[in-house]
Amino acid sequence: MQVIKFKSVKILAHYLLLISIFAIVFTANLLSYRPDYIYRCIRVIDGDTIIVSRSGRSLRIRFAYIDAPESSQKSFDKVPIGKNATYFLKQFIEGKKVKIKIIDLDLYGRTIGVVFYENQSVNKFMVENGHAIYYDSNTLPDIRLSEYRAKMKRLGIWRTDGFLNPKKFRKDKTRITTGLKEIGGY
Secondary structure (H helix, E strand, O other), X not given: OOOOOHHHHHHHHHHHXXXXXXXXXXXXXXXXXXXXXXXXXXEEEEOOEEEEEEOOEEEEEEEOOEEOOOOOOOOOOOOOHHHHHHHHHHHHHOOOEEEEEEEEEOOOOOEEEEEEEOOEEHHHHHXXXXXXXXXXXXXXXXXXXXXXXXXXXXXHHHHOOOOOOHHHHHHHHHHHHHHHHHHOOO
């Protein structure tokens, strides 16, 4: 029977540790890879949500990094900013081939992605034309800069007398709807 020295066991343990770390990192990169696919935009839901189709299967895409006004949302001076954003997006990509870079799934199971049309980010395009705002602090710097430029040029929603942040609008709308249900008025 052969005796294994302590040093060789220690070296073997380090070797196995390095191999396992390499395997975890390599596998994580493989699993996180999501290819970009070409789809046809078959329907625009609102300024930041579309339905695309590929090989007979449809997929609902929520635009990453941006937030557009809700379809029913109006500015403080009664401009229908939600309908304007939806119309603007429809004119731009509905019925056309788009490339989708899938980022993640949100809490509601929707696919979050960056949409490209003719190698241009539609997400950024909506913001730079004043039909959406950047979403949160994790938003890409170029999208934030696009919002700043749209504000300075007073484009889209920035041409109005002001509006509620779409997130706040959704929250208030939910609160009002819930209150109406509680008193039997909805």
